[in-house]
Amino acid sequence: MSGFYSEVSSQIVEQVSVAPDCYLLTLKAPQVAAAANPGQFVMLRCSTGYDPFLRRPLSIHQVLREQGKIRFLYRVKGKGTAWLSERKPGERVSLLGPLGRGFVYSEKKKKGLLVGAGIGVAPLLFLAEELASLEWQLVTLIGARTASQVLRGDAFSRCGAVKVITEDGSAGERGLLLQLLERELRENDFDVIFGCGPLPVLKGIQEFSRRFGIPAQIALEERMACGVGACLGCVCQARDRTYLRVCREGPVFAADEVILDG
Amino acid sequence: MSGFYSEVSSQIVEQVSVAPDCYLLTLKAPQVAAAANPGQFVMLRCSTGYDPFLRRPLSIHQVLREQGKIRFLYRVKGKGTAWLSERKPGERVSLLGPLGRGFVYSEKKKKGLLVGAGIGVAPLLFLAEELASLEWQLVTLIGARTASQVLRGDAFSRCGAVKVITEDGSAGERGLLLQLLERELRENDFDVIFGCGPLPVLKGIQEFSRRFGIPAQIALEERMACGVGACLGCVCQARDRTYLRVCREGPVFAADEVILDG
Amino acid sequence: MVDLSVEIAGIRMKNPVMVASGTFGFGLEYAQLFDLSRLGAIVTKALTVEPWPGNPPPRIWETPAGLLNAIGLQNPGVEVFADEILPELKKFDIPVIANIAGFTKEEFAELASRLTGTGVSGLEVNISCPNVKAGGMVFGTVPELAAEVVEAVVSSTSLPVIVKLTPNVTDIVAVAKAVVEAGAHALSLINTLLGMAIDIHRKKPVLANVTGGLSGPAIRPVAVRAVWQVSQAVDVPVVGMGGICTGSDALEFILAGATAVAVGSANFYDPLSSVKVVEEIENYCIEHGVESLHELVGAAWKN
Amino acid sequence: MVDLSVEIAGIRMKNPVMVASGTFGFGLEYAQLFDLSRLGAIVTKALTVEPWPGNPPPRIWETPAGLLNAIGLQNPGVEVFADEILPELKKFDIPVIANIAGFTKEEFAELASRLTGTGVSGLEVNISCPNVKAGGMVFGTVPELAAEVVEAVVSSTSLPVIVKLTPNVTDIVAVAKAVVEAGAHALSLINTLLGMAIDIHRKKPVLANVTGGLSGPAIRPVAVRAVWQVSQAVDVPVVGMGGICTGSDALEFILAGATAVAVGSANFYDPLSSVKVVEEIENYCIEHGVESLHELVGAAWKN
Numbered sequence A, B: 001m002s003g004f005y006s007e008v009s010s011q012i013v014e015q016v017s018v019a020p021d022c023y024l025l026t027l028k029a030p031q032v033a034a035a036a037n038p039g040q041f042v043m044l045r046c047s048t049g050y051d052p053f054l055r056r057p058l059s060i061h062q063v064l065r066e067q068g069k070i071r072f073l074y075r076v077k078g079k080g081t082a083w084l085s086e087r088k089p090g091e092r093v094s095l096l097g098p099l100g101r102g103f104v105y106s107e108k109k110k111k112g113l114l115v116g117a118g119i120g121v122a123p124l125l126f127l128a129e130e131l132a133s134l135e136w137q138l139v140t141l142i143g144a145r146t147a148s149q150v151l152r153g154d155a156f157s158r159c160g161a162v163k164v165i166t167e168d169g170s171a172g173e174r175g176l177l178l179q180l181l182e183r184e185l186r187e188n189d190f191d192v193i194f195g196c197g198p199l200p201v202l203k204g205i206q207e208f209s210r211r212f213g214i215p216a217q218i219a220l221e222e223r224m225a226c227g228v229g230a231c232l233g234c235v236c237q238a239r240d241r242t243y244l245r246v247c248r249e250g251p252v253f254a255a256d257e258v259i260l261d262g
Numbered sequence C, D: 001m002v003d004l005s006v007e008i009a010g011i012r013m014k015n016p017v018m019v020a021s022g023t024f025g026f027g028l029e030y031a032q033l034f035d036l037s038r039l040g041a042i043v044t045k046a047l048t049v050e051p052w053p054g055n056p057p058p059r060i061w062e063t064p065a066g067l068l069n070a071i072g073l074q075n076p077g078v079e080v081f082a083d084e085i086l087p088e089l090k091k092f093d094i095p096v097i098a099n100i101a102g103f104t105k106e107e108f109a110e111l112a113s114r115l116t117g118t119g120v121s122g123l124e125v126n127i128s129c130p131n132v133k134a135g136g137m138v139f140g141t142v143p144e145l146a147a148e149v150v151e152a153v154v155s156s157t158s159l160p161v162i163v164k165l166t167p168n169v170t171d172i173v174a175v176a177k178a179v180v181e182a183g184a185h186a187l188s189l190i191n192t193l194l195g196m197a198i199d200i201h202r203k204k205p206v207l208a209n210v211t212g213g214l215s216g217p218a219i220r221p222v223a224v225r226a227v228w229q230v231s232q233a234v235d236v237p238v239v240g241m242g243g244i245c246t247g248s249d250a251l252e253f254i255l256a257g258a259t260a261v262a263v264g265s266a267n268f269y270d271p272l273s274s275v276k277v278v279e280e281i282e283n284y285c286i287e288h289g290v291e292s293l294h295e296l297v298g299a300a301w302k303n
């Protein structure tokens, strides 16, 4: 699963703001586009000097294979992503990828439930598009604080049904994503759940997966240095209490494989 | 002499490349424009983060008082000046100034000889324009390696006579600036010499000043941290072997006041 | 209203933010840029008994997120300070702490007694300067020598005595305990790390003094660690410094156990950073419902 | 043609550029990115006698121009290394140096003897890891303890023994002399500086292990200084490391007295940096008319 990766200097094709502090970045990166699987990520250098020093991990959000382009969906959190958001088309950024082990799915048509909270939808669109092309039947649940934070709903709806829930009710239902998830699992049948989002959401998915007996795969985040499995900096705890590298054994894990802390 | 300075965020009005790796940068900075004297400098922050961490000193090259604008002429040497050269009109840079003690001259008309080597012409144009407005009689000697490195010749010629010498003879005479200086001093009378450039040129000016008995003022460079006299990092040696701060007692010194080393 | 006031060894400060010795001159250089009384205290450049010329240039060199300096204690001497500079500084409503550097134990004592009664609010005993041959850092690396210097100072003055420690030791806690035992009323840490750089074109050390002291954001993690270790081991207040540029940086030190902090090299980056740090600490307190800064001191190990 | 080859304690390397322990895994992670044999040597992640789990996360934290790590020696143990990993690594035409970490003197000896004859080219004895409770850095801070470990290792193996020193000491030269006396064939320096960071929102240390090791460009001046001091005091070759990102950085270490260098944290910044360093050193030599790298070793103090 963790196949060929390379270090490439990629040209920015487009950068658009899709929500407050959220950007959709399109790069020309044919090698990465050709090799990437849904759930994988790249390590992007977010400076010209040493500030910041470490690269930043970003999930591959979308792959336009024929055009040799890849897309990222990211939120500005700190100085690395702020730097990135100021880059203009034509400029180049250095990236390492595709990295890690992505989502695992069969080529056979199945029923999949995608659960994305906030910026957590980032790795899910690439997955949704791949699964849709395999003619999977998909439902995507998108949760956010408020309407403007519901990201890429249109793109997901081209792959299947989309249900939106916001904390303030400004888009879709009013409530919490985990409530919507629970109801969905109660009311409909799925073969597998794919989820990404902050820790409470991942924990919820883990719990519902167990309770409803439906296997789930979740994409984790951890601070990374190397991104390729060399530094052992990014570990999470496995069920057997050993440590797994999020960048190498993950970032996507079977929900019952890992212990979620904190 | 070291009067009021302030910390201002100034908008870039224009940035043009005037020679390979050399830029002419125009900023809107009314306070600095109003307070500056020829030979003074500013400390410019050349990063958004900590790389580089220290500000960079740049001489005030030209002041457009009525417009509240100041100009810098700089050469890209390392990462600080490279960063600066990538800034676009509309962006802002943080500067501290005007700083230091500039050239000293009387309001009475005199005969002045300006000697600028390479990028060393930077602080001299502001001086030339001030002296010209006091109706001084000026000769400016500009030395450079090659024609493309002869900077701002036109602007100087609006203030008086200009003589150019290049090492490869591609502009003006062929030879070394110090040869031209010696001949000029032999053939013509001056009340004072003002010089700026690399160490060998400054040493030459020092020597000719002594030999011909004509007072000279030279602008020194030293690595700086604070730029305001607080850190004692930028010293040069005075004739009495004590240390003088280039940023505070200088950057302009009477040639017979300092010991030039190295 | 957040109560930002703190007391260090009897020195009352309206907020916990000082400027670090040697990075702010005698304060006057910055007086026209902002009202100095917005700070908690000013710490002067090191003072020696006699006027001292310092090291030959080059004295500074930039490094990644930091700088090396080898100023070598250049200063006009304690007399000039007391007679000419201090009267100017007293015009500002702010405690002045004199950083003193002796080349011998006796000189430390002499400096302490000379400054007593002049109106300085306290002494910072610099047994940690890496840039002089005699005295300097050597005193600060051996607990017994450090203690001797501190005893000499404490017995020569009625002023509050803050002892400044070097991080260039195997066990900073041992030195801290020794100087507290010897009578130090507070500690300040850290001074610079011993470093150097080489000019690969000249094939020579960049600094005339060969080695220099490393400061700036680069060393912050080392400084926070030192404050964390020392503040848990001694009962006197700690002044934390080393790479503080922002309010968050300062809060790291306070949470690690510092009662006050000093802004050093950041003054070069942004000469207004010290006053910005005061504001940012205040904002943090408001956001986090902190009424008095004391609630935060050492919170990272107390809770 | 510039002769970049060097020999460290009998280990012949085609160029002086290694990768630093713990920053390059076992090399295999990077094998697909470039031809590993372009490097001078590979130093493995620390090996312990038993498989070792390491510290709980979070284990890393970025700092200005550097990072803190507290991996805590996670590794599959010396058996798995010797039986499964080393055979893979041997496919590359490059010396492999095994970094070993015992929790006791006896474990160091056991690791040394277990690795003898396996095909590793040498041992790097890690008496400087700041991130474990037992052993680790403690060995490296006391000259006598360090010497004991080195004696135990040297007497258990015929392999070249490189001893890796910690900068977290008052006198690194004293430790260096002690381990050379005890039989070390070469020294490598520096390991990380002890540091920490605090999360001001959680009001807790960022790393689960509380403290961590600081590496990256931030610490380069400290590392260059250590190499400068140690290389003048001992007669064995020194491997310099600490913040090397470029050829110029590496040359600083070589001019300061290092015979070889290791690229560590820079692998994270740019995984190709080690090979770029080789090229940049070569270019420098060509420009400066240097025929053999040996002319440069220690040139900053020799000339």
Ligand SMILES: Cc1cc2nc3c(=O)[nH]c(=O)nc-3n(C[C@H](O)[C@H](O)[C@H](O)COP(=O)(O)OP(=O)(O)OC[C@H]3O[C@@H](n4cnc5c(N)ncnc54)[C@H](O)[C@@H]3O)c2cc1C
Residues within 6 Å of the ligand: A041, A052, A056, A057, A058, A059, A060, A061, A072, A073, A074, A075, A076, A077, A078, A079, A080, A081, A082, A119, A122, A123, A220, A221, A222, A223, A224, A251, D199
């Ligand atoms: C595999 C993977 C895939 C990812 N994919 C995406 C994606 O597709 N889109 C996206 O937007 N993001 C994604 N992320 C997250 C993204 O990498 C981070 O948001 C980014 O690295 C932040 O960098 P920054 O420099 O902007 O912020 P920083 O300056 O590094 O951090 C911002 C602030 O958060 C604090 N902080 C950061 N991490 C922690 C922590 N663990 N604990 C406490 N405080 C912390 C910092 O101290 C700082 O104040 C992914 C992460 C991983 C591991």
Ligand SMILES: Cc1cc2nc3c(=O)[nH]c(=O)nc-3n(C[C@H](O)[C@H](O)[C@H](O)COP(=O)(O)OP(=O)(O)OC[C@H]3O[C@@H](n4cnc5c(N)ncnc54)[C@H](O)[C@@H]3O)c2cc1C
Residues within 6 Å of the ligand: B041, B052, B056, B057, B058, B059, B060, B072, B073, B074, B075, B076, B077, B078, B079, B080, B081, B082, B119, B122, B123, B220, B221, B222, B223, B224, B251, C199
């Ligand atoms: C008062 C004053 C006024 C100035 N005015 C001007 C001006 O008007 N125009 C202008 O172009 N420049 C001027 N300079 C010079 C200018 O400040 C420097 O060129 C600038 O700071 C370089 O910064 P940088 O980040 O681009 O280069 P850096 O990255 O700092 O340096 C570039 C390279 O030079 C090396 N280097 C720098 N200084 C030294 C040194 N002292 N010894 C050995 N190696 C060194 C560095 O190691 C690096 O490799 C002035 C300097 C002073 C002190």
Ligand SMILES: Cc1cc2nc3c(=O)[nH]c(=O)nc-3n(C[C@H](O)[C@H](O)[C@H](O)COP(=O)(O)O)c2cc1C
Residues within 6 Å of the ligand: B231, B233, C020, C021, C022, C023, C045, C046, C069, C071, C073, C099, C126, C129, C164, C190, C191, C192, C214, C215, C216, C217, C219, C241, C242, C243, C244, C262, C263, C264, C265, C266
């Ligand atoms: C240029 C310079 C000069 C300094 N001079 C002194 C000094 O005279 N006395 C002293 O105790 N510390 C001196 N220091 C150390 C600082 O006070 C401070 O302890 C150190 O720089 C760490 O803080 P920082 O990283 O915020 O600068 C000096 C530091 C610098 C950078």
Ligand SMILES: Cc1cc2nc3c(=O)[nH]c(=O)nc-3n(C[C@H](O)[C@H](O)[C@H](O)COP(=O)(O)O)c2cc1C
Residues within 6 Å of the ligand: A231, A233, D020, D021, D022, D023, D045, D046, D069, D071, D073, D099, D126, D129, D164, D190, D191, D192, D214, D215, D216, D217, D219, D241, D242, D243, D244, D262, D263, D264, D265, D266
């Ligand atoms: C993530 C990480 C893991 C490390 N693991 C080890 C180790 O296992 N053994 C060791 O001797 N040094 C270890 N080190 C220290 C490095 O080998 C090196 O000495 C140090 O990082 C300084 O070099 P650098 O600044 O170039 O990284 C590690 C460093 C890092 C950053």
Ligand code: FES
Residues within 6 Å of the ligand: A223, A224, A225, A226, A227, A228, A229, A230, A231, A232, A233, A234, A235, A245, A246, A247, A248
């Ligand atoms: S980030 Fe280095 S092992 Fe995962």
Ligand code: FES
Residues within 6 Å of the ligand: B223, B224, B225, B226, B227, B228, B229, B230, B231, B232, B233, B234, B235, B245, B246, B247, B248
């Ligand atoms: S640069 Fe600080 S005194 Fe001149």
